[in-house]
Amino acid sequence: MLEIRGVTKRYDEVTAVDDLSLTIGSGGIYGLLGPNGAGKTTAIRMIMGIINPDEGQIEVFGEPFSESSKERIGYLPEERGLYRKMKILDHIVFLGEIKGVPAKTASERAVAWMKRLELSDWEQKTVESLSKGMQQKIQFISTIIHEPELIILDEPFSGLDPINTQALKDIVMEMKEEGRTIVLSTHLMDQVEKLCENICLINKGRIVLEGDLSGIKMRFSRNTLTIRYRGDKAELEKHPGVESVNDFGQELSVALKEGVDTNDVLRYAVERGRVDRFEIGEMSLHDIFIQQVKMGGGEIDDKAAQSR
Amino acid sequence: MIKLLKVAKREYLERVKKKSFLIGTILGPVTMAALVVAPGLLFELTPETQEKIAVIDHTGYLFDNFERALGDTLESGAPMFVLREVTSGGSDIEEIKSTLGIEVDSDALDGYIEIPENIVDEGKATFFGKRAGNVKAYDRIESALSRAVIGKRLSGEGMDYESIRHMIQGVDLEALRLEKGEEKKGEFMLVYLTSFIFIMMLYMTLLLWGVAVMRSIIEDKNNRVIEVLLSSLKSKELMMGKIFGVGGAGLTQYAIWAGFSAVLYLYAMGMGGMAQYIHFSPTTLIYFVVFYILGFLFYSTLFSIVGSICNTDQEAQQLQMPIVLPLVFCLVTAMAVFQNPDGTFATVMSMIPFFAPIVMFLRINILMPPVWQIALSIAFLIAGIYVMGILSAKIFRVGVLMYGKRPDLREVIKWLKQA
Incomplete structure (x- = not known):
């Protein structure tokens, strides 16, 4: 569906995207993760042909990117934007028309979507008279008005209340059922865990982790402990096998280095304090994200290489 | 191409539907005409009223000749000046003058003239009037009085009145304009005034709609709608769509103006006398529209460069100065072009795309330049539009996604290389 090969983009001294290679297959929801400034938006803009990469190629739908590809992709940018003075229905139709949808079709679809998202009463109102959440829904409708095969959503749920979040999530799931491919770029790890089959974690313009979500979690979980511990936390961090300690208040989440014997850590903890609970368990995507991003630097490259 | 038109349509409708468009379309030419024509028309039309003037003739013999010399008539054929002789008849001269003063105050009289006894020797008389500013009437009175006095002096030399009158008959200089060797009636002043209205309108519309393109780009950037x-x-496509849409709104305005002018023109023709106050032909109108279109395309690309690199209207206001300056320069030098429309200065100016839209149009309106010059000017302008269009498209592509600090010239040049 989407293939990115060795793509690089530099701005002055900053390399926003550094030799990025990525393959996204047809169908399913793909999570694109990364901290702020990791290069996600730049990568997406290159996929959309809004900016040109300095190096590398991008292929969409099995052919090099061309202007006509834009009509088969829907893009919801993180920075939302609508013409404030335009009437809502006119606006959606306009955005549909520049995606190549005839005005009449666009209008019919817009009316149907607005009915579903409870916006029917607002068809003839101007954008500026809407609440932020409503504007977001309008923007979402505009993104899918041309029924694209590939949908790229950048932080689609930010600023929405739980009801509307659920409504949009339902639509995303429907789109997936229909066989469309969805790329979801977000910071909200719990959503990624629930929605995505495959993920890619980008940091500083490079891929840190890539693969199917369950596989990644399996791999990281062997190295994670959940400990309820009364004693000096700093002491635990001194154990040579401990990668990092994440304090959640009641419990500690301890990430171990590769190949460390968990029994050895238990013995070490018991000698220095009281252990009420000791569990070798699953590491949340949240922890994996933080751990990987914090590590930064060269080690990540090795792991990224492994994970590929 | 279709998408470009969709963008153009949106921009066009957004502008044309605004109330300010309607107001600007109506008020534009009205204010322009009021500013430029009104003083001229007033000047032309004021003497068309009858002047009632009293004459205190201390010589006792000059009044008749003066009245005959002041034989100007109005267009209706009625005499322009109605004179009334006031004889001192023994009563106090100061008393008579104060009575006349009251008449002038109450508008029963436009003024009075006191002719002293020694006018033939001294050559001095006095006019008392409320509106000393009516230069044309004042001129006529002066020359009539002069002729009466000169006649008196000559008759002292033993000549009869009729031959004197014939001898001192003045000359009327009628100014005629030559166009393609044909005489064209119409005063130079009027050519100047109509030309000036036209170039003021060109200036205003180029500025107005150029800035509208710039604003529209900045608005899209601020709305963040640009990424969508x-x-x-x-x-x-987006940039050209904007330019065409906004330019189309400007053209609509021009079409409305042209329609009104045509109606006005036909009406004035029907009125006969009024026609001399309107000085433009269909050729003028065609060139007016042609140079608006070309000028707008050229300047809108410049304005879109500013729009692409600015984030706020305030920033843009400073940066648009270098673009506005050439337009202002055209107005400042319009007088020089008018006086010498085929001189080196005017010819060179009309070849440079920055000045061509206004200066070439002005030249065409005053004195039709050779066709090859018009063609060359338009060719240079089109080349300028092409080059600036490419440059601005490149800057636009990079600039519209840049927020934050305004780039300096060095960075903009870097953008040109990367785009």
């Missing part, structure tokens, strides 16, 4: 648009069409 660019995910649907090429940056070039």
